[in-house]
Amino acid sequence: MRRIAARLLAFVFALVLAIPTVHAQAGGTSSDPWWKHAVFYEIYPRSFMDSTGDGIGDLNGIASKLDYLHALGVDAIWISPCFPSPQVDFGYDVSDYENIDPKYGTLADFDRLEKLGAEHGVKIILDFVVNHTSDVHPWFIESRSSRNNPKRDWYIWRDGKAKNQPPNNWISTFGGSAWQWDTKTNQYYYHFFYPQQPDLNWRNPVVADAMYGTSQWWYKRGVAGFRLDAVSTLFEDPNLKDNKILPGKNKQGDPNMDNENNDKLPEVHDALKGLRKAADPYGAVLIGETWTDNIAELKKYYGSNHDELQMPMDLMLTKLKFSAPVFREHIAAVNGTGEWPTWVISNHDIVRAWNRYGDGKHNDQIAKDMAAMYLTLRGTPIMYYGEEIGMQNNDPKRKEDVKDPIGRTGWPKEIGRDGERTPMQWDETPNAGFTTGIPWNPIPVTYKTYNVADELKDPNSILNWYKAVLALRHTNEALLDGDYIALNTSDPNVLSYLRKAQNKAVLVVINMSAKPQKAKFDLSQQGFSSGTATTLMSTPKAASTQKLSEIALQPFGVYIGEVTK
Numbered sequence: 001m002r003r004i005a006a007r008l009l010a011f012v013f014a015l016v017l018a019i020p021t022v023h024a025q026a027g028g029t030s031s032d033p034w035w036k037h038a039v040f041y042e043i044y045p046r047s048f049m050d051s052t053g054d055g056i057g058d059l060n061g062i063a064s065k066l067d068y069l070h071a072l073g074v075d076a077i078w079i080s081p082c083f084p085s086p087q088v089d090f091g092y093d094v095s096d097y098e099n100i101d102p103k104y105g106t107l108a109d110f111d112r113l114e115k116l117g118a119e120h121g122v123k124i125i126l127d128f129v130v131n132h133t134s135d136v137h138p139w140f141i142e143s144r145s146s147r148n149n150p151k152r153d154w155y156i157w158r159d160g161k162a163k164n165q166p167p168n169n170w171i172s173t174f175g176g177s178a179w180q181w182d183t184k185t186n187q188y189y190y191h192f193f194y195p196q197q198p199d200l201n202w203r204n205p206v207v208a209d210a211m212y213g214t215s216q217w218w219y220k221r222g223v224a225g226f227r228l229d230a231v232s233t234l235f236e237d238p239n240l241k242d243n244k245i246l247p248g249k250n251k252q253g254d255p256n257m258d259n260e261n262n263d264k265l266p267e268v269h270d271a272l273k274g275l276r277k278a279a280d281p282y283g284a285v286l287i288g289e290t291w292t293d294n295i296a297e298l299k300k301y302y303g304s305n306h307d308e309l310q311m312p313m314d315l316m317l318t319k320l321k322f323s324a325p326v327f328r329e330h331i332a333a334v335n336g337t338g339e340w341p342t343w344v345i346s347n348h349d350i351v352r353a354w355n356r357y358g359d360g361k362h363n364d365q366i367a368k369d370m371a372a373m374y375l376t377l378r379g380t381p382i383m384y385y386g387e388e389i390g391m392q393n394n395d396p397k398r399k400e401d402v403k404d405p406i407g408r409t410g411w412p413k414e415i416g417r418d419g420e421r422t423p424m425q426w427d428e429t430p431n432a433g434f435t436t437g438i439p440w441n442p443i444p445v446t447y448k449t450y451n452v453a454d455e456l457k458d459p460n461s462i463l464n465w466y467k468a469v470l471a472l473r474h475t476n477e478a479l480l481d482g483d484y485i486a487l488n489t490s491d492p493n494v495l496s497y498l499r500k501a502q503n504k505a506v507l508v509v510i511n512m513s514a515k516p517q518k519a520k521f522d523l524s525q526q527g528f529s530s531g532t533a534t535t536l537m538s539t540p541k542a543a544s545t546q547k548l549s550e551i552a553l554q555p556f557g558v559y560i561g562e563v564t565k
């Protein structure tokens, strides 16, 4: 009898262990996939936290900040490439997909980070560089070794058009011809990015299978998904047709061209379907680096049968100017796709949000406005480390200080991306508490006021504003799943909308102008006739109840309130 009871107990215990952990904060209904209500946070590993004193961030550094991330309200971190790499493009040139670069730690450190992450409710997303490898990846070393090497066709090799003439006119987005002459086998190989980043040949099914297998190798290790790098350039026209030349030159001094033969080819969607098929058995999520020109293009990345990316990033938002009508129109268009949006306002390739949306005078307040907006919209947000403390670009002033190669080849028109990749500002001690050594990339003097430790103490800081909005979006039913309803759609200054659940709704009102504004709402059509809202958050602090007929907003002020039936 006692043995049966013991077995029963063991069975129940095993069952409990087998139940997947649900992040307490993620909220939503049980049928929702976890990523739908999660908050993602991009970490540039070189710059987040250095645990060894070599001036470069690492995995153990990230692990030491999991308490911070959890308290901030982060459910998943996307770590930019941390695989072995010669670091020509700071990790976007991978020389081994199934290991960790010694600069960042070891596979054991990775496993530890993942385990600690799970204990903190923080999942790990890795960055899969699918378009190209490093030129020192063993696959490429083999491929370039001879014309008849079995891996020759893993990359794109071609004869030149004539002596000293590349196969066609394509240019690398990082400058110069997209073709590199290889003296050993007297052929050119193709690289959309640096010559040290040869493009994989996705038309070769063996390559595609190798990449699917790599993704599954990581899923088996517990990775919750991938951010897929540069997906739009996976395929090239097999006939290598020349691209159309457009007027003008780009920042690298090359002619502008339309890239219609080496970017956004329809076959990209087949590869994404394959990656999704590999992800589905593991319940993994695929986030896409999907630079698009319009909403129709963005929609395609979800797949016509929802069989491609669950989270193609809306990167168009990062190109818009801070303006109520501009944002209103864009949000309506993204919601109009009927898909679940993925909102992003900054990343490691673009000027920081604080600088980009700021007007030079009210940047801190505008940073709060942006948070109030993109963290309360219907969809999943991806933050960029440091955005929550108002980190600013620290651009190199002289060419000799530039670390990012595109800044050296394109100087002074293209200054590179070092400015948005500076170390995280943890406190006001030397090197902002990031390292005891010399930081790989200089930290701006503004760290003395914009840092985690000081901002945690200041109730009006950007950080505490982010924390409050994130806490709200994790627990408020209307923010998690409510419909998006645009309000006062002809107001040129104030962006306002409802997130509406069954019996209650959250009203978000953001003054995007430098003048005080008054907003009036009649929500009876939406089923809310009480005429008042209960204040949830605001800048500056507002009374606990507000009349909807007169919401006064200071320049760039925000009001977020709840209305009930």
Ligand code: NOJ
Pocket (backbone or CB within 6 Å): 089, 092, 093, 129, 193, 229, 230, 289, 348, 349
């Ligand atoms: C996009 C990445 O975000 C960027 O940092 C990188 O340089 C290119 N892809 C090439 O991998």
